[in-house]
Amino acid sequence: MIRVLIADDSAIVRAMLGQVLGDDSRFEIVGMAENGKHAVELCLELKPDLVVMDINMPILNGIDAIIQIKEKMNPAIVAFTTEDTAEIGYKCLDAGAIDVVQKPNLATMNRHKIENFCDQLTIISEAYRKHMEKSNELRNIYYAQSLAKEIIKGKNTQPEKQEQLRFSVLAIGASTGGPVAIQKLLRALKPLFPLPIIITQHIDEVFDTQFAKWLSNTTGHEVKTATDGEILQAGHVYIAPSKKHLMLKKKSDRNYAIVLDDSEEVHFLKPAVDKMFTSCAEVVGSKTLAILLTGMGQDGAQGMKKIHDAGGYTIAESEKSSVVFGMPKAAVDMNAVTRIEDLDYMGEIIRTITGATRG
Structure with missing residues (x-):
């Protein structure tokens, strides 16, 4: 089960997103934060697998919250953006978010859209978990057809x-x-x-x-x-x-x-x-x-x-x-x-x- 922390300054968004994810057996909502500062505190306390992070929040914005979280731990972080915040959204990637997704209109989401949204968050979270596990252990040596390189030890074999x-x-x-x-x-x-x-x-x-x-x-x-x-x-x-x-x-x-x-x-x-x-x-x-x-x-x-x-x-x-x-x-x-x-x-x-x- 994926442990999720939701950070959004809108109580309505937190409640509706919590209901959407909470109704899916793949997720467990472990906490909700109304600002970036609270999100950082809850992350350190609850250690979620996935953080859904709004960008424009009071006290501490989403970008600075991501930076502070990444300094201390490494959950998968997905930044929520709208058209008005799309440019800022990419700064979340620089800060350490794994992906930037468009904030869904939860009031108009049908069953199909909800399933796709939950599938997207599941794939992102699980893929990131596997990526981090493999990043902390030795890797197989990959050989290509005509060129080979030992990437585990970092030997940089250049083409002649x-x-x-x-x-x-x-x-x-x-x-x-x-x-x-x-x-x-x-x-x-x-x-x-x-x-x-x-x-x-x-x-x-x-x-x-x-x-x-x-x-x-x-x-x-x-x-x-x-x-x-x-x-x-x-x-x-x-x-x-x-x-x-x-x-x-x-x-x-x-x-x-x-x-x-x-x-x-x-x-x-x-x-x-x-x-x-x-x-x-x-x-x-x-x-x-x-x-x-x-x-x-x-x-x-x-x-x-x-x-x-x-x-x-x-x-x-x-x-x-x-x-x-x-x-x-x-x-x-x-x-x-x-x-x-x-x-x-x-x-x-x-x-x-x-x-x-x-x-």
Whole structure:
């Protein structure tokens, strides 16, 4: 059973959320806090597995409360945001929240929405628990098809110079835990990266623009929400907007344009990583460098297999560093991966195989 602490300054929200989660046998509501200070105190006393944290609260806001909690203990923290607080919500990720979710309208939630909401919190909490358990024990050594590296001891085996390839596009897919992983990877790639970077992150509608702004402000890269027909430029980062699949079409040799596709969902997702990766396999082919980061489910595995079969270079995040190893594992199981890599080393590996400078 997942022990939950709810922190929200609205008594109505606390009561309704408590009822929704309390009616689900997977949850036990151990405490409710009306402000951030009280949330910190209750966390230390009750030691919950999951904290649902509002952002705008009196005495101590959600961001500062997350920082103080993380200094002393490590529960899974989910930040509740609305459209008005979406930008602030990403600061919760910097503070240590595992995910940012849109605050549901509890007054209009039907049975299906309630089940999906509870499922989402369950998956996040359980995945984080497993992630933390694995982070505290030795890991298996992962071997990729042609390259191997002992990631447990941190031996950073770099590809030889003759193995370096020339690429046209870096494509990144992610889901749960992805925003922080993407932020970390972009920071490691550093500004003036020689390739255009396209990203599909499973994201709610109110968060896509703010996601791009947050990455721009915290990574040193020029990040924007992708627009239809835009020509990819080296060193620029393009985020798939909510409710549109990000795809590519070829304009000329090594020049590609963005296509925002409004076709049906894939794996009940839009945008879908599989759509982006499949497009890269068909349009960019062997000049694609594809990365699949943390995320639940299997989105991206089939598309990564197509890139791999087309001669592209594919990297899956290791179980060691993934918050949720679902999507990377699906690609590994499908033999779609050239290399399995811990997130801490991934940036340097990418810079090496793309010939990026160290500046």
